[in-house]
Amino acid sequence: MASSSLAKKKIAVVGSGNWGSAIACHIGDKVRQLNGQYHEQILMWCKEEILDDGRKLTEVINQQHENIKYLPDRKIPENIIAIPDLDIAVKDADIIIFVIPHQYVKNVCEQLKNNIKKDAFALTLIKGFYVDEQTKELTFVSQIIKNTLNIPCASMMGANIANEVAKKIFCEATVGCRDDKHSEIIRQLIDTPVFRLRFFPDIEIIEMLGGLKNIVSMLAGFAEGLDTGFNTRAAVILRLGFVEMINFCRLYKKESTPDIYLQSCGIADLIASSLGGRNYRGAKTMVQTKDSLAYIEKKDFNGQSLQGPSTAKEVYRYLHAQNLLDRFPLFRDTHLICESIIKPHVFLDNLGNHPEFH
Numbered sequence: 001m002a003s004s005s006l007a008k009k010k011i012a013v014v015g016s017g018n019w020g021s022a023i024a025c026h027i028g029d030k031v032r033q034l035n036g037q038y039h040e041q042i043l044m045w046c047k048e049e050i051l052d053d054g055r056k057l058t059e060v061i062n063q064q065h066e067n068i069k070y071l072p073d074r075k076i077p078e079n080i081i082a083i084p085d086l087d088i089a090v091k092d093a094d095i096i097i098f099v100i101p102h103q104y105v106k107n108v109c110e111q112l113k114n115n116i117k118k119d120a121f122a123l124t125l126i127k128g129f130y131v132d133e134q135t136k137e138l139t140f141v142s143q144i145i146k147n148t149l150n151i152p153c154a155s156m157m158g159a160n161i162a163n164e165v166a167k168k169i170f171c172e173a174t175v176g177c178r179d180d181k182h183s184e185i186i187r188q189l190i191d192t193p194v195f196r197l198r199f200f201p202d203i204e205i206i207e208m209l210g211g212l213k214n215i216v217s218m219l220a221g222f223a224e225g226l227d228t229g230f231n232t233r234a235a236v237i238l239r240l241g242f243v244e245m246i247n248f249c250r251l252y253k254k255e256s257t258p259d260i261y262l263q264s265c266g267i268a269d270l271i272a273s274s275l276g277g278r279n280y281r282g283a284k285t286m287v288q289t290k291d292s293l294a295y296i297e298k299k300d301f302n303g304q305s306l307q308g309p310s311t312a313k314e315v316y317r318y319l320h321a322q323n324l325l326d327r328f329p330l331f332r333d334t335h336l337i338c339e340s341i342i343k344p345h346v347f348l349d350n351l352g353n354h355p356e357f358h
Contacts, residue, residue: 010039011189012090014108015099016046016061016082017304021071022162023099023125027189028077034188045089046082058082069302074166087115094120095185098145101305102128102211105141109148121182122146122153123175127210128307131314136321138252140204142176154182155203156190157210158264159272165195172196174265176203198263202256205249206265212248213270214308215315215334216241218283220274222337222344225287232348236330237274240354242267244328248315251322279308287344309338327355 011031013024024044031038049057051069061067061082065075083089090096090112100108105126122145130139142153158173165171171194177183178201191197200206219241223233246261260266274280282296291299297306316335319325325332333347 008036008039009094009185010092011042011095011097012093013042013044013080013097013099014086014090016044016057016067016070017099017101018070018162019125019160019165020044020099021067021076022074022160022166023097023190024080025071025074025076025166026192026195027097028080030189030192032077032079037188040079042080043083043089043093044080045086046084048084056084058084070304071162071166074163086111090115092117095189096120096122096151098122098124098126098141100126101307102126102130102141103305103310105144106148109144113148113150116149116151118150120149120151121179121185122149122151123186124153124155124207125157127157127207127214128311129208129211129314131318131321136318138208138318140207142203142207152179152182153203154179154186155207155210156186156197157206157269159268160264161272161276168194170194172198172264172268174206174260174263175199176201176206178203200256200260200263202260204252205255205260208249208252209245209261209265210269211307211311212245212315212331213266213273214277214279214306215312215331216245216270217273217277217280218306218308218312218334218338219330219347221280221283221285222287222347224280225284226345226348228348232351235351237270238267240351240356241330242270243356244330245270248328248331251324278304279306282306283308293338308334312338329354 013020028042031040046058065078124141126141132139142155145153154177156173156175160171160173175186175197177199183199187197220237223236285296286293293309312335315331319328329350336342337344
């Protein structure tokens, strides 16, 4: 019995926000159905917070089996254990799932780099990327995880609004992975009749799409806040915004198949995020109330960061270094709006001069 137990693979989830808690719930339920192939207990790293009533968030999650701050009213399976110590949470894990804001990845990986099993692998669900300060080249979360921890890293992106995943409402996702064995493990842990997966080798492009759609979904929020018509919103989201996403990906590398953009990581995630995602809602509120994005994050999203502004900033830096800002006016203007350099209506004024029409 002991050797059988040792053979079971251990899973750790790094992150316990809205999406981190939702995917932990999903995987926690799934492993119970896998006949002992994996340890049922899943450790979920939770950056400790003191709630308004003085209780610790980790203790509330473990006692009430609910993340009352980031995923309220959703039952968390009892085999998910919230751990405030990052090193303990990932110790001996075979599969490490990263679900934290992209700006924290470097520091988290630096802390973990001497505490990871050599034959482990990672899966990133993090939407966002960086531009290297010196080289001005794109750097992806999967690359940071891989290079810092010296383990392979796959990526998964898609139209996965966390609250709907937690409610088991049908969705799908796209996985970028170049190792068939790892793909099969990911399929075992996540794929169900209400959460379907498709696999492609384009780890970086899938990751890039997951970040870029947050920029376009902010534009969707700006447009609705400005009370534009449906024709304009369709042009912003499904035409010009989507074209800028594809063209930006192609600056980096050629995709394995153009079909990748029609997958959940591409058009589906863009639509879902532009209809009801956090970046869309934050941008819409910003226009309607004139409040700052920082205030909206605190007031409306329990302090959770909007990923659109930080991704727009990285994209702006990259395009500026490449002298390509005029080829991507929607991406350019999103950053300038977020920084209060231009008013939101300016991006609408610029639509008719988009390079797509020249």
